[in-house]
Amino acid sequence: MRGAVLRALGEEEFGRWWGVGAQVLDAVRAGADAPPVAPVPAARGAGVDALTRREREVAALVAEGMSNREIAERLVISKRTADAHVEHILAKLGVGSRTEIAAVTEAGVTGAGG
Incomplete structure (x- = not known):
């Protein structure tokens, strides 16, 4: 699945979204009410x-x-x-x-x- 998404988005866009996902997971693990996710700029x-x-x-x-x-x-x-x-x-x-x-x-x- 990861490979298919990487191919579909391209490396730069995939990296951007991967970073957003990491921020969300960190916030969830920390028990935050709302993850402090910065907006993802368009490619x-x-x-x-x-x-x-x-x-x-x-x-x-x-x-x-x-x-x-x-x-x-x-x-x-x-x-x-x-x-x-x-x-x-x-x-x-x-x-x-x-x-x-x-x-x-x-x-x-x-x-x-x-």
Whole structure:
């Protein structure tokens, strides 16, 4: 199982999650109520492959310059859902702005041969 997870995540991401698991186990063994786990940063440059199909749709619309409200209207979802998708995309791609989402999306499409 460990080997399959390592292959699926890659060494860097596996190491990050392994560290989180170790923190949780240490906290449990110490009898802590809530483990003091630091957030795990996304693998910088993970690319569009890290996104779900819907997140890729939203990222493409962000790259077109659409606001979250416009994305919500286009996809017939609530603005809050669009907000959440954009936040997840930012976290998964390890970027901090909509402009960076557009750059990664463009690079992912170009890198994927289309």
